[in-house]
Amino acid sequence: MLDVSLRHKFAGFTLDAHFTAPAGVTVLFGRSGSGKTTIVNAVAGLLMPQTGRIAAGDWVLLDTDRTIRLKPHKRRIGYVFQEARLFPHLTVRQNLAYGAWFAPKSAPRESMSRVVEMLGIGPLLDRRPGALSGGERQRVAIGRALLSAPRLILADEPLAALDEARKAEILPYFERLRDEVSVPILYVSHSASEVARLATTVVALDAGRVVAQGPAHAVLGDPSILPTGARDAGAVLTARVARHHDDGLTELDAGGLPLFLPRVRAAPEAQLRIRIAAHDVILSRTRPEGLSALNILPGTIQDIRAGDGPGTIVALDTAAGRVLARITQRSAAAMALEVGATVFAVVKTVSVASGDIGGGAKRQS
Numbered sequence: 298m299l300d301v302s303l304r305h306k307f308a309g310f311t312l313d314a315h316f317t318a319p320a321g322v323t324v325l326f327g328r329s330g331s332g333k334t335t336i337v338n339a340v341a342g343l344l345m346p347q348t349g350r351i352a353a354g355d356w357v358l359l360d361t362d363r364t365i366r367l368k369p370h371k372r373r374i375g376y377v378f379q380e381a382r383l384f385p386h387l388t389v390r391q392n393l394a395y396g397a398w399f400a401p402k403s404a405p406r407e408s409m410s411r412v413v414e415m416l417g418i419g420p421l422l423d424r425r426p427g428a429l430s431g432g433e434r435q436r437v438a439i440g441r442a443l444l445s446a447p448r449l450i451l452a453d454e455p456l457a458a459l460d461e462a463r464k465a466e467i468l469p470y471f472e473r474l475r476d477e478v479s480v481p482i483l484y485v486s487h488s489a490s491e492v493a494r495l496a497t498t499v500v501a502l503d504a505g506r507v508v509a510q511g512p513a514h515a516v517l518g519d520p521s522i523l524p525t526g527a528r529d530a531g532a533v534l535t536a537r538v539a540r541h542h543d544d545g546l547t548e549l550d551a552g553g554l555p556l557f558l559p560r561v562r563a564a565p566e567a568q569l570r571i572r573i574a575a576h577d578v579i580l581s582r583t584r585p586e587g588l589s590a591l592n593i594l595p596g597t598i599q600d601i602r603a604g605d606g607p608g609t610i611v612a613l614d615t616a617a618g619r620v621l622a623r624i625t626q627r628s629a630a631a632m633a634l635e636v637g638a639t640v641f642a643v644v645k646t647v648s649v650a651s652g653d654i655g656g657g658a659k660r661q662s
């Protein structure tokens with residue numbers, strides 16, 4: 298468990314952030330300038346906040362009241378940056394061993410063989426970084442961080458420099474880390490898809506303050522938060538793979554409701570997390586018929602939030618979970634939508650991007 302409490306003033310910007318990161322992935326999520334990097338720098342020890350306390354369990358990194366200020370290299374943090382920053386003259390095996398070299402000898406740590414297996418880097422061990430793809434390099438960097446016996450892993454936009462294919466390659470490894478490693482992971486992102494797939498906990502930031510923190514489905518499903526704006530709005534559902542159909546569709550069971558997606562590579566019974574973008578959802582007052590869309594989720598409206606423009610976000614609770622819909626204020630008025638009303642959310646099967654479907658997530662309540 299990581300506890301962070303920070304206050305720091307720059308000219309024109311005040312950071313006043315307090316949050317707790319339990320096991321799993323805690324994503325610092327907010328638009329540019331909201332304070333993510335300032336927090337990361339304070340946790341890393343590169344910025345000395347005017348007041349603050351940072352502790353990973355009983356390991357105190359900073360406590361300005363008690364004048365505890367550990368130097369960056371003493372903080373026992375495993376870093377994963379945008380670029381892998383491996384030593385080019387060392388093999389993958391030697392780069393991994395370098396991480397372990399700095400771990401205190403008595404510290405509990407992951408074994409090299411487990412880390413190699415978890416990240417699928419066995420075949421790469423004798424290569425040098427120059428002979429690896431960007432995604433492979435990043436997996437090695439994650440391994441190096443894990444082998445340093447960290448109290449905390451700090452991942453600062455680790456996918457930002459990768460193209461979509463490479464992101465898709467790395468995300469499952471972060472999912473495994475989240476589900477199989479007990480070290481808390483503090484992960485910075487401004488990508489709603491990444492947050493939806495990875496976050497155990499979301500810390501939403503705005504102008505230096507934490508505006509919400511909690512499980513991903515609760516924070517992303519709250520239309521009053523929207524850390525990166527209404528365009529990015531989208532709720533997260535958890536569902537189980539029911540069966541694969543011959544016509545290329547996968548049928549999920551989402552709280553008893555069937556949800557059809559283009560073929561998902563996951564075994565029957567696997568638990569998935571699915572982000573449904575709010576702009577891909579259509580609302581209807583009556584159950585639609587004669588429609589090409591396969592997914593129709595009945596629900597009850599919980600909240601209606603008009604934006605600055607012509608749009609409005611409608612939040613509804615369905616048996617599958619919270620769904621957000623972004624529609625025009627004109628439509629909301631024409632349909633006389635109100636809290637408590639029953640509506641049907643229509644989600645096109647092909648609109649759910651493969652990057653928005655993640656594996657292994659246990660729903661936190």
Ligand SMILES: Nc1ncnc2c1ncn2[C@@H]1O[C@H](COP(=O)(O)OP(=O)(O)OP(=O)(O)O)[C@@H](O)[C@H]1O
Binds near residue numbers: 307310334336487
């Ligand atoms: N050393 C500094 N001196 C003065 N102001 C600073 C300093 N560092 C950051 N700031 C200001 O603090 C605010 C938060 O910046 P920060 O880099 O933490 O945001 P961010 O959420 O990480 O943004 P991005 O996603 O663009 O990296 C910004 O307004 C920035 O200009």
